[in-house]
Amino acid sequence: MSEPAEFLGAFAQALAGMSLYGDGHPARERAIDTAYQELRDLQAVHPHPLFTFLGDEVIFGRLPLREMRDWGWSSRLAEAGIQRLEFADDVTRDDFEGFLEDVYSRLNLVGLDTAEARQMRPSGIKFGVVGVRSGGEGAEDALPTATIAFSLGEEAETIRWLHDEVKQRESLPLAEAEAVVRSLSVAMHGDQQMILPLLQLKQFDEYTTTHSLNVSVLSMALAEYLGMAPADVRAFGVAGLLHDLGKVRIPIEILTKTGKLTPDERVLMNRHPVEGARLILESEEDLDLAAVVAYEHHIMLNGMGYPQVRYRRRCHEASNLVHVCDVYDALRTRRPYRDAWPVEQVLPYIEGRAGLEFDPDYVGAFISMMRRWEAQVAVVSDESAPLSAPASAPPAPAETPEVLPGSK
Numbered sequence: 001m002s003e004p005a006e007f008l009g010a011f012a013q014a015l016a017g018m019s020l021y022g023d024g025h026p027a028r029e030r031a032i033d034t035a036y037q038e039l040r041d042l043q044a045v046h047p048h049p050l051f052t053f054l055g056d057e058v059i060f061g062r063l064p065l066r067e068m069r070d071w072g073w074s075s076r077l078a079e080a081g082i083q084r085l086e087f088a089d090d091v092t093r094d095d096f097e098g099f100l101e102d103v104y105s106r107l108n109l110v111g112l113d114t115a116e117a118r119q120m121r122p123s124g125i126k127f128g129v130v131g132v133r134s135g136g137e138g139a140e141d142a143l144p145t146a147t148i149a150f151s152l153g154e155e156a157e158t159i160r161w162l163h164d165e166v167k168q169r170e171s172l173p174l175a176e177a178e179a180v181v182r183s184l185s186v187a188m189h190g191d192q193q194m195i196l197p198l199l200q201l202k203q204f205d206e207y208t209t210t211h212s213l214n215v216s217v218l219s220m221a222l223a224e225y226l227g228m229a230p231a232d233v234r235a236f237g238v239a240g241l242l243h244d245l246g247k248v249r250i251p252i253e254i255l256t257k258t259g260k261l262t263p264d265e266r267v268l269m270n271r272h273p274v275e276g277a278r279l280i281l282e283s284e285e286d287l288d289l290a291a292v293v294a295y296e297h298h299i300m301l302n303g304m305g306y307p308q309v310r311y312r313r314r315c316h317e318a319s320n321l322v323h324v325c326d327v328y329d330a331l332r333t334r335r336p337y338r339d340a341w342p343v344e345q346v347l348p349y350i351e352g353r354a355g356l357e358f359d360p361d362y363v364g365a366f367i368s369m370m371r372r373w374e375a376q377v378a379v380v381s382d383e384s385a386p387l388s389a390p391a392s393a394p395p396a397p398a399e400t401p402e403v404l405p406g407s408k
Contacts, residue, residue, distance in 0.1 A: 003042045004049065004060040005067050010035040012073045018104045036096045043089060051085040053078045054182045057175075063154035064179030080106040081128065084186075088124040099125045152187070152199050152213060152380050155180050159209045159241070167248045172283030181237040184217055196221055196377045198329070204256040204336050208247050211329055216241035218325035222362070225369040239293040240322050246276030246294065258336040270306040273298055293319045297326055300357040320359040324350060324366045327358075343370070 001009070010031075017031035042049055052059040053075075058068040068074070077083070082103060091099075158180050165173055187197045196217055199210045219240030223233040247255060250272060254265050261269060276294035280287050296319035299305045303312035315323075328350060334340040341349070347367050354363040370377075 001067060002065070003038075003045055004051070004065060007035070007038040007042045007049070008051070008058070008068060008071065008073070010038040014100055015073075015104055015107070018100065019108075032097050032100060033093075035100070036093050039087065039091065039096065043087065047089045049087050052183070052186050053083050053085070054186070057179050057182050059179060059183050059186070061154060063158065064176060064183065066175065066179075069175050076107060077103075082106060083128070085127045086125070091124040095124050099127075103127070152184075152197060155183055155213055156199065156206075156209050159212055160206075163208065163245075163248050166245060166279055166283075170279060170282065172242075172245070172280060172287070174283070174287065177238055177241055178234070180213075181216060181220070181234055181241055184213065184237065185220060185234065188217065188220065194221065194224075194373055194376050196373060197380045198377060200379050201333050205252055207255065207333070207335070208244055211326075211333065212241050212244055214329040214333075215243060215322065215325050218329060219322050221373070222321055222325060222366055222369055226365055235289055236318055236321060238287070239290040239318050240325060242276070242280060242287070242290045243293050243297045243322055243326060244272065244276065245279055246272030246274065248279075249275050256336050260337075270298075274307055289316075289318055292316050293322050295319075297323050299323075301359055302356055305357075321362050324358050324362050328366070328370075343374075347371075 014031040014035040017028045021028035039049075046061070050061055058065045058071055058074050077085075080103075158176055162173055162176055162180075165171055184197070188195055198214045198217060201207060201210045216237045217240075220233050220237040223236040228236070250268060254261065254269065257265070273295050277291045280291040280294055293316065295307070296315040299307070299309060299315050299319070301315075301320075303309060328346055331341040331346045331349070332343065347370060350358060350363055351367055354360040
């Protein structure tokens with residue numbers, strides 16, 4: 001069992017002991033001592049542990065703890081308003097015991113005021129709902145530029161692992177996909193305002209990973225902008241994350257080819273929506289929405305695109321929404337066969353294809369969202385150091401590329 005899981009186990013045992021034994025009881029003190037020692041052991045490896053509890057998911061830092069899936073205490077903590085938990089490196093044993101008492105009170109006194117609890121807890125331990133800043137005194141009140149102090153390294157690593165699992169075993173780890181989406185949602189709401197953390201592509205062979213994460217973020221942002229319920233927002237996020245899953249079946253030399261695809265390569269490329277839908281449905285029956293989006297995300301409003309449909313029909317709303325986000329990120333990303341487009345060219349292009357390729361309602365909402373939240377777009381890395389938004393976007397190509405946006 002990992003160090004974070006060992007600590008959580010001792011943490012839960014300490015809380016359970018507090019419900020059984022009164023102050024000063026030896027068993028209670030032993031449980032607290034054990035949990036505190038586990039915390040110190042954890043901090044020897046991770047000096048500032050950060051946990052996020054979202055339903056039955058436990059995220060450590062930005063990486064889901066697969067071994068803690070369905071840990072009963074996670075939902076209890078989240079329901080009590082303890083969705084985020086962070087430790088400084090100077091937590092004393094007395095601080096830790098006081099923190100446990102705070103948590104025990106919140107778990108058993110539903111009416112405990114959040115502001116009161118915030119005053120009660122020691123400064124070295126911070127907890128609360130997602131969206132409350134975890135920074136200490138002196139933290140910035142707002143983000144003056146599009147930069148955030150974290151990377152998407154764990155999320156990118158998890159998606160690369162997920163793609164390998166699908167490729168090697170044809171098995172889709174649903175828990176990890178959902179945990180990544182929840183982690184992205186945490187990142188989007190972590191500073192008292194909406195942030196759009198978009199990963200910057202460094203190597204062409206990482207495009208599928210980068211693009212999947214970005215489309216998931218954009219899809220959740222647009223769904224939330226449209227006022228959808230949180231569960232629907234996350235479902236759209238999972239659909240966006242998995243929309244290109246079929247590309248795990250395409251050789252990397254085709255995905256990164258600089259020139260025009262041969263007819264045979266184009267046939268293989270155009271099969272990725274069908275292949276993605278098949279992989280999803282065969283792995284998880286509960287992901288029918290994601291399977292539909294994977295199948296339809298290249299079908300245009302006028303019936304063109306691929307896979308070819310015999311009869312023109314309207315695609316699912318989720319497919320129409322993800323389609324806009326997919327093309328936006330594809331055009332904004334440098335590819336082997338073209339430069340990235342600047343946002344000043346991408347938005348008018350998408351707007352011009354409303355009613356032809358894209359659903360006009362989603363185009364209007366997306367453009368309105370991007371113009372409203374333009375300052376909240378944060379370009380981040382999949383490494384430890386964050387990247388700030390570039391001062392100027394790469395130059396636009398002289399004309400529309402021969403390859404349809406998003407078709408590779």
